[in-house]
Amino acid sequence: MHTMSDEELISRIQQGDKALLDPLIDKYYPEIFRFCYYRTGSEQAAYDCTQDTFLRMLRFMDSYVETHKFKRWLLRIALNVCRDYYRANPPPTVSLAEDNWEQYDEEGRFSGQFLCSEENDSRRNAYEQIEISCVIQKCLLRLPEYQREVIILHFYLGFKVREIAKIAGVNLPTAKSRLKQGLDKLKRFFREEGIHEENW
Missing domain, CATH: 1.10.1740.10 (RNA polymerase sigma factor, region 2, helix turn helix motif)
Incomplete structure (x- = not known):
């Protein structure tokens, strides 16, 4: 067909x-x-x-x-x-210093309750990954709007910088600059939160 x-x-x-x-x-x-x-x-x-x-x-x-x-x-x-x-x-202003994970309950994400030591490692690792995802999301929300857009289009949706420039309605150097500046900020936020590079 x-x-x-x-x-x-x-x-x-x-x-x-x-x-x-x-x-x-x-x-x-x-x-x-x-x-x-x-x-x-x-x-x-x-x-x-x-x-x-x-x-x-x-x-x-x-x-x-x-x-x-x-x-x-x-x-x-x-x-x-x-x-x-x-x-x-x-x-709202996002504070990464706060362990206020309850806001993610309504979205079906991290419950905010860490597993006890007797829980098996695989379940603990799964929750740790969810926790990392939540922190990454909060880091994204700290970026200026124009930088967050290009980060999402490039790293999450796989668009090339030239395509991003056309989607965002900016020239190529501006798109490249926004991507680099946004990525540099994200890396700094991640390091502050102790997220290792392999989890980015």
Whole structure:
């Protein structure tokens, strides 16, 4: 069976075949959600931003032209949605010195309760990895918005710097500078928290 490309799907959708929206959304939903999650640090916010991203996609679908890469175009929408979310919901100041892990319970992450010494090593290691993930997330939230965006696009979603520049709407030197400065800050935050390099 022939699998339609993004361009074929979008062309058919623009011609009125709305039934093809579902496979297009299904294809990109996980990646957009992942971007929004790392961008906001909250599963509920990520869900809301992801939904809004696809609503905006539907609104502007007729303006999409094939000369653009659809994935890049969609991520640009997600980036703007997340920026709008932060303007309406400024993030609280994050203190890595606090062991206030309870806030992660509602998100289904680390419970804040360390395992006792009699627990087996494999379970302890699993919880330690979750703890590290939570600290990494909090470190990400300490970065300025423009640096956090490029870090997520590059290290979590695998985009090259040239693609990131186009998604973020900046020139290549600016994207490179933001990536380097953001990474340098993250490394410093990680070292402060005792996260070893192999866990980055």
